[in-house]
Amino acid sequence: MIIKEAKFVISNTKVSLCPTPDKPEYAFIGRSNVGKSSLINMLMEQKGLAKTSSSPGKTQLINHFIVNDEWFLVDLPGYGYAKVSKGSRDEWRKMINYYFLKRENLTCVFVLIDSRHKPLKQDLDFIDYIGKLGIPFAIIFTKTDKQSATKTDANIAAYRRSLRETWDELPPIFQSSSTSREGRDEILAYIEEINTS
Numbered sequence: 015m016i017i018k019e020a021k022f023v024i025s026n027t028k029v030s031l032c033p034t035p036d037k038p039e040y041a042f043i044g045r046s047n048v049g050k051s052s053l054i055n056m057l058m059e060q061k062g063l064a065k066t067s068s069s070p071g072k073t074q075l076i077n078h079f080i081v082n083d084e085w086f087l088v089d090l091p092g093y094g095y096a097k098v099s100k101g102s103r104d105e106w107r108k109m110i111n112y113y114f115l116k117r118e119n120l121t122c123v124f125v126l127i128d129s130r131h132k133p134l135k136q137d138l139d140f141i142d143y144i145g146k147l148g149i150p151f152a153i154i155f156t157k158t159d160k161q162s163a164t165k166t167d168a169n170i171a172a173y174r175r176s177l178r179e180t181w182d183e184l185p186p187i188f189q190s191s192s193t194s195r196e197g198r199d200e201i202l203a204y205i206e207e208i209n210t211s
């Protein structure tokens with residue numbers, strides 16, 4: 015897919031204030047600092063489009079972008095940041111749960127996982143949750159530039175084994191790096207395939 019135009023639309027905490035759901039929507043989620051906003055900027059080839067930060071918890075709102083006037087891309091706040099209070103965690107859960115349940119044009123959720131780690135309970139629990147909601151999702155293993163391909167492959171294989179304990183069928187799995195641009199063509203081709211099917 016060629017990205018002709020990607021524009022910020024609106025940020026908010028309320029699904030009722032999100033843009034009219036008249037186009038397919040793709041959301042990016044994962045632990046804080048996993049690289050969601052960086053990946054969005056890499057996919058859209060616009061450095062400052064989604065706000066990034068080296069300290070976790072940068073993205074706090076539901077951020078909508080419109081791509082090629084054809085589909086929405088959504089940058090969601092991350093989960094699992096230890097320093098967040100229980101109150102904020104509950105707020106996050108409520109907001110995200112409501113978004114997943116009510117956003118009728120939600121087409122696919124990309125769950126981002128740091129490729130440097132062995133399976134983490136937080137990520138497995140999140141996949142379990144989203145899978146049980148019946149929302150179509152795919153997994154993207156991020157930051158592959160940070161280690162050898164052998165290490166990445168071993169971690170992904172371990173995730174596959176963990177997921178097979180619960181799920182008969184595994185979701186589509188991608189790898190990405192916002193610095194080397196690995197994964198860009200594959201992820202955009204996947205979105206295009208869904209949009210045109």
Ligand code: GTP
Nearest residue numbers: 046047048049050051052066067071072073092192
């Ligand atoms: P929150 O919004 O806080 O949940 O974080 P996020 O998931 O949006 O992460 P963000 O894109 O802000 O990136 C977090 C940090 O990781 C930043 O310092 C990025 O520069 C760095 N980073 C993100 N993706 C990559 C990558 O693919 N490779 C490398 N080397 N660094 C990355």
Ligand code: MG
Nearest residue numbers: 050051072073
């Ligand atoms: Mg972010």
